Structures are given as C-alpha cells and as structure tokens.
Amino acid sequence: MTPTGSDARESVVTPVAGEDAPGVYACRSDEIQPGERVIRELNGRSVGIFNVDGHYYALRNRCPHEGGALCHGPVTGTTLASTDHRFVYGMAGRILRCAWHGWEFEIATGRCLADPRLRAKTYPVVVADGAIYVLM
Amino acid sequence: MIIDCDVHNSWSSSRELLGYLEPYWRDVLERGELPGGRDSFPHAHRPWLHPEGFMRTDAVPAGGGTPGSDYELMRAQLLDRYDVEYAILGGDEGIEVSTLANPHLASALARAANDWMVQEWMGRDPRLKGSIVVAPQDPSGAAEEIRRLGEHPDMVQVIVSSGSQRPYGDPVYWPIWEAAAEMELPVAAHLGGQGGVNANPTGTGPPSFFWEAHALLCETGMGHVASLIAQGVFEKWPGLRFVLIECGVAWLPAILWRLDADWKALRKETPWLDRLPSDVAREHIRLTTQPLEQPKDVRHLWSALEAIDGERTLLFATDYPHWDFDDPERVRIPPAWRERVLRENARELYRLPQSAAEAAAPETQRSSA
Numbered sequence: 298m299t300p301t302g303s304d305a306r307e308s309v310v311t312p313v314a315g316e317d318a319p320g321v322y323a324c325r326s327d328e329i330q331p332g333e334r335v336i337r338e339l340n341g342r343s344v345g346i347f348n349v350d351g352h353y354y355a356l357r358n359r360c361p362h363e364g365g366a367l368c369h370g371p372v373t374g375t376t377l378a379s380t381d382h383r384f385v386y387g388m389a390g391r392i393l394r395c396a397w398h399g400w401e402f403e404i405a406t407g408r409c410l411a412d413p414r415l416r417a418k419t420y421p422v423v424v425a426d427g428a429i430y431v432l433m
Numbered sequence: 434m435i436i437d438c439d440v441h442n443s444w445s446s447s448r449e450l451l452g453y454l455e456p457y458w459r460d461v462l463e464r465g466e467l468p469g470g471r472d473s474f475p476h477a478h479r480p481w482l483h484p485e486g487f488m489r490t491d492a493v494p495a496g497g498g499t500p501g502s503d504y505e506l507m508r509a510q511l512l513d514r515y516d517v518e519y520a521i522l523g524g525d526e527g528i529e530v531s532t533l534a535n536p537h538l539a540s541a542l543a544r545a546a547n548d549w550m551v552q553e554w555m556g557r558d559p560r561l562k563g564s565i566v567v568a569p570q571d572p573s574g575a576a577e578e579i580r581r582l583g584e585h586p587d588m589v590q591v592i593v594s595s596g597s598q599r600p601y602g603d604p605v606y607w608p609i610w611e612a613a614a615e616m617e618l619p620v621a622a623h624l625g626g627q628g629g630v631n632a633n634p635t636g637t638g639p640p641s642f643f644w645e646a647h648a649l650l651c652e653t654g655m656g657h658v659a660s661l662i663a664q665g666v667f668e669k670w671p672g673l674r675f676v677l678i679e680c681g682v683a684w685l686p687a688i689l690w691r692l693d694a695d696w697k698a699l700r701k702e703t704p705w706l707d708r709l710p711s712d713v714a715r716e717h718i719r720l721t722t723q724p725l726e727q728p729k730d731v732r733h734l735w736s737a738l739e740a741i742d743g744e745r746t747l748l749f750a751t752d753y754p755h756w757d758f759d760d761p762e763r764v765r766i767p768p769a770w771r772e773r774v775l776r777e778n779a780r781e782l783y784r785l786p787q788s789a790a791e792a793a794a795p796e797t798q799r800s801s802a
Contacts, residue, residue, distance in 0.1 A: 363760055369491035396491035397758050 306405065307353040307422035307429070319423040320430030326353065327427065332390055336368050340433050344420065347372070347404050349391055354404050355431045356393070357418035361409070365397030367417055375401055375410065393417075434518040434791050435761050436779035438721045439623070439678050439750030440511065442554055442561075443501035443525035446472035453545035453552070458538065475542060476529035477629025479596075480639055481646040485756070492754030500754035501525055504557060511753045512560055515761050518776065518791050519560050521589065521783065523623055523678065524550060527566040528594040532629030539568030540578065547582055555587040562783065564592035564621065569606060570630065576612035583616030589783040590619045594626025595653040595680055596634050600660030607666075614670035619719070619782055621676035622657055624650055647757075654680030655688050658718060662692065665705035667717040674782060676719045679752060683726040686740035689714055715742050719782055721750035722766070722774065723759040731765045744770040748779050 310319055321339045329335050329348040336345045336358055343358035345368025358368035374389035392410070393402045401410040407417035421432040444450065447467070451459050467473045492500035492510060501507065511517060527546035530539040543566045550563045565582050567575035575593075582588050591613050599605060601622065613620045627634035627650065634653060640646040654677045667673055692710035700706065706713070728734050738747065749766070751758050766774050779785065 363758075363763055365489075365758070365760070366491040371485075371490055394485065394490075397489050397756070399485050399756055 307424050309424045318430055319425055320421075320432040323355070323422075323429045323431050325427055326424055326429050329353070329429075332372060334368060334372070339431055342433065343368070344431055344433075345393075346422065346429055346431065347393070349404055352405075353422045353424060353429055355420040355422045356402070356404065356407060357420070359418070360395040360397065360400065360402075361415050361417055362395065362398060362400050365395045367393065367395045367402070370394040370396040370399070372404070373401075434516050434788075435749055435775045436519045436521070436783075436785065437511070437515070437517050437751050437753070437761075438521045438676075438748040438779050439723060439752050440507075440520040440522050441501045441525040441753065441755060442504075442507070442522045442550070443499045444474075444549065445498035445502045447474040447526075448472060449553075450542070450545040450549055453548040455541060455544075458541040458545070461538065474526040474529065475533065475538065476526060477532035478529075479625075479627040479634075479646075481627075481643040483643050483756070487756055489754045489756055489758055499525075504554070507753070508558070511751065512558070515751075517560055518788050519562055519779070519783075519785050521562050521564065521779070522550065522554060523564045523592050523621070524566055528592060528623055528625045529628075530566065530568045531570060531594040531596060531626040532631055533568070533570070534630050536568060536571035536574065540571045540574035543568045543575075544578055544581075547578065547588075551582070551585060551588070555585070559788070562587050562589045562785070564588065564590050565618070566592050567609065569593045569597055569601070569609065572606055572608040576608040579609065579612035579616055579618065583612070583618055588618075589785070590621050590676065592621045592623055592678075594631070595622040595624050595650070595657065595677070596626030596628070596631035597622075597653070597657070598630055598632075600656045601675075602657070602660030602662070602664030602666050604664065607669075610666050610670055610673060614673050617672060619674040619676050621678050622654070622680070624653075624679035627653075651681035651684050654720075655684065658685070658688065658714065659692060659710075661718075662710045662713045663703055663706065665703060667713050668705050668707075674717055674719060676721065676748070676782070678721045678750065679723060680720070681724070681726065682720045682722060682741075682743070682747065683734055683737045685714070685720065686737050689741065711741075715746060719746055719748050719778065721748045722764065723750040723752045724757045725759055725764055725766075727765070734765065735767050738767075743767075744773050745778060747774045748782065749775040 323337050331348050334347040347354045360367040373392050375392050377385045377387040402417045407419040409415035423430040488500040494503035530542045533539040689711040
C-alpha cells in the first residue's frame with residue numbers, strides 16, 4: 298500500500314529577524330521524539346503533532362468518523378493490501394488509530410485506510426529554529 | 434440531558450472482589466487457577482480476541498488501571514461531558530460468570546460483583562444506577578440473588594449475558610423471570626458470554642475474525658426474543674420487561690415479521706399466546722441503540738425502526754468506555770424521537786425520578802436533549 302495524496306511533511310525555514318512567526322507556535326521540536334506525539338490547544342482547536350521518523354505532522358484531534366479523540370489513539374503499523382491471503386505488515390509508525398473506534402488514518406496525509414474519501418484534517422507544519430509552528 | 438443505558442464500570446483486578454467473597458470462594462479466587470493470570474476474572478473467554486484490545490484508548494486512567502475503573506475519569510469523559518442525567522451501570526466482566534461450568538462458583542462471583550457494585554459505586558454519585566448480575570445457569574441461585582438485592586433503591590435491573598446455554602424463554606429459566614417480576618425489575622441481556630458452556634453464539638459454528646463475529650452476535654438477541662415471546666413468558670408475568678443491550682436493532686423488524694407470519698399459521702403450538710408476536714415485543718421488549726447500524730442513507734435505518742415503534746422501544750446507550758462507543762451528540766436518531774429515545778423511555782422503564790438538574794433545565798434545552 299502506498300500513500301496517496303499530498304504528504305503534509307513539515308517544511309524547515311530559517312526565520313528572518315523581526316519577521317512574524319510562520320504559524321501558531323506548538324512546541325519545541327525536541328519535545329517530540331520519533332514515534333511520539335504531543336497534543337496542544339492551538340487557536341481553540343485540539344491538535345496532535347506527531348514525529349514520524351524525524352518528520353513532523355499535525356492533525357486535528359477530531360476523528361472524521363464520529364468526532365472521537367483521534368490523536369489520543371495508538372500509533373501503529375497495519376496489514377498492507379494483499380491478494381493471496383498473506384499477512385504483510387507495513388507502514389510501521391505511520392498509522393494513527395482513533396482512540397474510540399480504531400479507524401486507521403495515515404499520519405502524513407490524514408487519509409482513512411478503509412475509506413479513502415474520508416480524511417482527517419491535517420495542517421502544514423513549519424519547523425524554525427528548533428520550534429514547531431502549525432499553519433491553521 | 435440524556436440517560437445512558439449501557440455504561441461499564443470495572444474493577445482493575447479481580448482481587449478487588451476478595452473482600453466480597455464468602456471464605457471458600459475467596460480461597461478459590463486467591464489460590465486457584467485463573468484464565469488470564471493473577472488479576473483476571475474467572476470466566477471462559479470468547480474465542481475471538483480483539484486485535485486492538487477492547488477499550489477506548491483515551492479511557493485509560495492516568496494512574497493506570499482498566500478503563501471504567503476510575504470514577505473521576507468516567508465523570509469527565511461521560512457524565513459531565515454529555516450532561517448525563519442517569520447512567521445505568523452494567524459492570525463489565527461480571528456477566529461472564531454465565532460461561533462457567535460450575536454454577537455455584539458462578540453465583541458466588543455474581544454475589545461478590547453485586548456487593549462490589551453497591552459498595553464501590555452506588556451512593557457515590559446520584560446519577561449512577563446499578564444492575565444486579567446473576568448466573569443464569571443457576572436459576573434458583575439467580576432468583577435468590579434478585580430477591581436479596583431487588584429492593585435496593587439504586588439497583589434498577591437484572592443483567593445476564595446474551596450468550597446462554599438455552600434461549601431465555603426456556604422454562605428452566607423461569608425462576609429468574611418469576612423473581613424479577615416479583616421485584617418489578619426489568620431483565621437485560623447484554624452482548625457477551627460467548628464462550629465456555631455457552632457453546633452456540635452463532636448458528637453456523639464459530640466465525641473466524643473479531644469484526645465478523647461482532648457483527649453477527651445479534652443472533653443471540655434473535656433467539657432470546659423469539660423464545661421469550663413463544664414460551665409465553667410475558668403472558669405469565671405481564672409486568673416483565675426484557676432489555677437487549679448492544680445486540681443491534683435493525684434486524685428486529687424482519688424477525689418480528691417472520692414470527693408474526695408463522696404464528697398466524699401455527700398458533701396452536703403455543704395456545705397461551707393470543708396476540709401477534711410483534712404486539713408482545715412492542716409492549717415488553719426494549720433495545721439499547723449502541724452500536725446503532727450505520728447505513729449510507731439514514732432513511733433506510735429509520736424506516737426499519739419505525740416498524741418496531743422505535744420512538745418508544747429504543748433506549749439510548751454509549752457503551753462507555755468500550756471501543757464501539759456511540760456519541761449522543763452524533764447518534765442518528767430521528768429528531769422527533771430524541772427526547773424519548775435519549776431519555777424518557779429509560780425513565781419510564783427504570784422508573785427514574787426527574788433529577789434536580791433536569792427539573793431546573795429550561796424547556797428548550799430539555800427538548801433538544
């Protein structure tokens with residue numbers, strides 16, 4: 298299974314002195330180790346910021362299925378689509394399962410694995426000078 | 434405000450029951466074999482293991498422990514969050530006593546679970562009401578337990594698992610119905626107990642996968658509905674109400690259509706039944722909504738539910754803190770039914786007084802539930 302849609306991986310910018318912050322400040326980048334996440338209240342919205350293999354992604358903490366606490370769920374891998382009854386485990390560390398009903402979402406794109414028309418809301422992320430900003 | 438008819442309060446370890454067990458059974462729990470290690474509850478597990486665990490992963494208490502074991506978290510995530518007027522607690526593993534071969538052990542564990550419920554949960558918050566769990570494979574012991582606790586003001590129903598050795602209308606279970614009728618308590622069958630001595634959770638033999646099995650376990654509900662009606666349980670005890678919890682709802686109209694048609698032809702088999710099965714069901718059977726079926730077009734669900742007078746027969750439930758939780762703010766109930774389904778049907782069934790908070794709520798807020 299290959300990811301479809303745009304990958305919302307963060308961009309790294311060097312801030313210019315005196316310039317406004319590139320987005321809403323979320324946390325320091327070293328607060329989130331690979332495989333981990335923080336959940337922050339940003340602009341009145343609960344947002345999860347995830348570190349997947351050193352890259353940062355932001356998703357709204359609200360599942361598009363039933364409004365559950367998406368970002369409180371476990372980060373896992375899953376079985377990849379296969380045609381011959383084999384179990385191929387993959388996408389390790391790249392899947393977020395909603396804390397309520399366990400629906401699977403690709404962290405990088407917000408795409409729901411069972412229903413590609415369904416997407417979790419993602420936000421672009423900017424890392425600047427060791428700080429993580431979310432563009433909302 | 435809502436009344437939530439399926440909430441799971443849990444122990445984190447079965448050892449919490451030690452102080453509520455009689456000496457011999459305490460010794461058994463302390464020193465005997467347990468199915469899942471030291472803290473596990475004696476029961477035969479269903480043969481389908483949930484590949485992600487069974488709980489909402491955001492419902493684990495901060496200090497550790499089983500989801501549903503921490504009242505403060507339940508209050509934050511459910512009672513306060515959704516403005517719950519009453520939550521009907523069903524315990525969690527307690528109903529699994531029905532899977533045990535030893536009826537004496539099963540009833541001893543049920544008694545301990547009930548005393549734990551009363552001591553640890555009732556009286557803690559006026560919104561909490563409890564269920565009396567009984568071991569159906571010990572009908573006389575179950576009846577005794579219903580009479581022991583039936584007058585407790587906070588224990589509002591009897592509960593058993595939907596998995597059973599025989600369908601619940603069978604005369605072997607009549608001591609349970611008799612006691613419940615005497616104590617004026619509804620009897621609920623909650624999805625579960627699909628293992629051990631309850632060997633027939635589905636008619637074809639066991640499905641293979643958890644999601645496959647979970648979708649099919651409404652079959653037990655079908656069997657109990659047909660049996661209770663056909664055996665004339667509600668004719669014998671006209672005050673009785675039966676509640677199916679978490680067994681699905683959209684299948685019921687089709688089953689009742691079939692029962693009606695067959696009864697018309699062969700009513701002579703059950704001469705005690707002098708009216709349509711669907712009429713009996715409307716009066717005596719209630720179903721909790723969660724997990725409410727989710728067709729693409731909600732009108733298809735609603736037209737099915739109209740056929741069972743869903744406005745009066747459905748009881749809203751979340752199933753907190755389990756993985757298939759339904760959110761009252763998003764559940765697809767026809768707007769005109771919401772006040773009855775989300776609150777008033779349960780109030781009538783369990784004879785719950787209007788709470789002080791509900792009485793104080795403005796009329797507009799109440800009708801929007």
